[in-house]
Amino acid sequence: MSLRRARTRGLLAAALGLSAGGAIAAEQLPPPRVHTQAGEIEGLRGEDGRVLFLGIPFAAPPIGARRWRPPAPVASWHGVREARHEAPACRQIDYGWNHAAAANQSEDCLYLDVASPELHPAHPLPVMVWIHGGGNRGGSGAGTVRSPLVARGVVLVSLQYRLSALGFLSHTALGPHSGNYALLDQQAALRWVQANIARFGxxxxxxxxxxxxxxxxxxGLQLLSPGARGLFAKAIAESGTPGFGLPPRTLAQNEALGETITRAAGAPPHASAAQLRALPAGALIEAAEHTDVPNLDDDSFIWLQAVVDGSVLPRSPAAALARGDGTDIPLIIGNNLHELGLYGSPERAIARGFAENADTARTLYGLAPGGTPPTDLNLRLANDLTFRCPSLHVAAQRAARGGARTWHYQFDLDGPDGAGVTHGSEIRYVLGAEGAAPDAPAPLAAYWVNFARTGDPEGAGLPAWPRFGAQGHTLEFTRAGAKLVTGLNAPICALRAAP
Known part of the structure; x- marks a missing residue:
């Protein structure tokens, strides 16, 4: 065991009030069992005393005739089903960063993991459900439920959902409402939570x-989807918004894209649904990877354009936000100071991102004659267009409706190796990745758990974090501590219309 891992496990034991002897006693207890609606499952106990149930099916395998259909209920089983190992990740390409997930993948992947401090608490515990990132084309939920968050008194769930062309493809042969199977998977997992989570405490x-x-x-899209109503009470969006700074695709546009992808994967012209479902999964995902997406500079964002299918998403994110959809649900939303690099030139990005306001934007970025652009221009511009301004726009839209409880943040902390802040840097401070110090100097985990528990991130011993409101409050997490700012990036973001 590494020193870092030993320290992390020691902190977990201390947080739960467990001595070394207590951990040994926990190992001697019989494996935990829970009766779910579909049948009994047997999990395992962590060294800190938590109970873990891994690889629980929340929907029938989306394979064969069930490919590109809404998730179907799980078939019940007799006897005790083992829930001690994580399920394979959903089908994806190995990009390097997702190597572990890509090395263990399957089209049969609709499973979730659950960890609980105790199965029979004195009072029901708040539940936090993690939806993993990865461009909607990579990654998995594996390992999440081992997070120190559980030691703070929450039941933690991590779900998986169909990725890439298997989760988001539309085609005229598949029916009038298609393309958002991944969002339906997430809703099915949340229905499983509603039906079963009380049995896990x-x-x-x-x-x-x-x-x-x-x-x-x-x-963010679940906040706006009618099918998710009543499935959750609060939401936290880290470095992502329902629009992601991109124009949405209509169903017709996504069907045209789906035709291109399926033809490249080997489908004949005017293919039937059965012919499409017979295509190799790997060929479909590979074809999507090499498809040129109309009006999209960076084709790796292919599955980050919301698909307005008229059913799962009845209207565009911008229109739904303007209507006030989802404003009854408290939300924490924010971005990191730097996220991803700029694709293409600054001039092209400004022209496309700011349209008729491009000249004013060039001046503010120091690109007008006589100006001096910042040394981090590319990072700043990419972040403004894709992350910072979209997140501020969501917060402002909700604030304009009045009464919508919204908190905005910006995260600016180096990684543990001294590397600068980048996309995903905040995750270790939320989930407590190995080697991280989740409570210092930025207590994200404490704010997140307070929010999950009460609907307000503030708590004893933490810097004040007022709602976004008309003043536009943002809490910045820095090495010097958390500080409150108002009007973050307002001159630039005022020029950036919501797509």
Missing amino acids: GDPGNVTIFGESAGAQDV
Whole structure:
């Protein structure tokens, strides 16, 4: 065991009030069992005393005739089903950063993991459901439920959902409403939580969904989807918004894209649904990877354009936000100071991102004659267009409706190796990755758990974090501590219309 891992496990034991002897006693207890609606499952106990149930099916395998259909209920089983190992990740390409997930993948992947401090608490515990990121084309939920968040008294759930062309493809042969199967998967997992989480010590009336990057986008889309109503009470979106700074696709546009992808994967012209479902999964995902997406500079964002299918998403994110959809649900939303690099030139990005306001934007970025652009221009511009301004726009739209409880943040902390802040840097401070110090100097985990518990992130011993409101409050997490600012990036973001 590494020194870092030993320290992390020691902190977990201390947080739960466990001595070394207590951990040994926990190992001697019989494996935990829970009766779910579909049948009994047997999990395992962590060294800190938590109970873990891994690889629980929340929907029938979306394979064969079930490919590109809404998730179907799980078939019940007799006897005790083992829930001691994580399920394979959903089908994806190995990009390097997702190597572990890509090395263990399957089209049969609709499973979730649950960890609880105790199965029979005196009072039901708040539930936090993690939706993993990865561009909606990579990653998995594996390992999440081992987070120190559980030691703070929450039931933690991590779900998986169909990725890439298997989760988001539309085609005229598949019916009038298609393309958002991944969002339906997430809703099916949340229905499983509503039906079963009380048996794990959780409160189905106090569920918080949270995610990062594409996971945060999906959180934002669930806020706006009629099918998710009543499935969760609060939401946290880390570095992702329902629009992601991109124009949405109509169903017709996504069907045209789906035709291109399926033809490239080997489908004949005018293919039937059965012919499409017979295509190899790997060929479909590979074809999507090499498809040129109309009006999209960076084709790796192919599955980050919301698909307005008229059913799962009845209207565009911008229109739904303007209507006030989802404003009854408290939301934490924010971005990191730097996220991803700029694709293409600054001039092209400004022209496309700011349209008729491009000249004013060039001046503010120091690109007008006589100006001096910042040394981090590319990072700043990419962040403004894709992350910072979209998140501020969501917060402002909700604030304009009045009464919508919204908190905005900006995260600016180096990684543990001294590297600068980048996309995903905040995750270790939320989930407590190995080697991280989750409570110092930025107590994100404390704010997140307070929010999950009460609907307000503030708590004893933490710097004040007022709602976004008309003044536009943002809490910045820095090495010097958390500080409150108002009107973050207002001159630039005022020029950036919501797509």
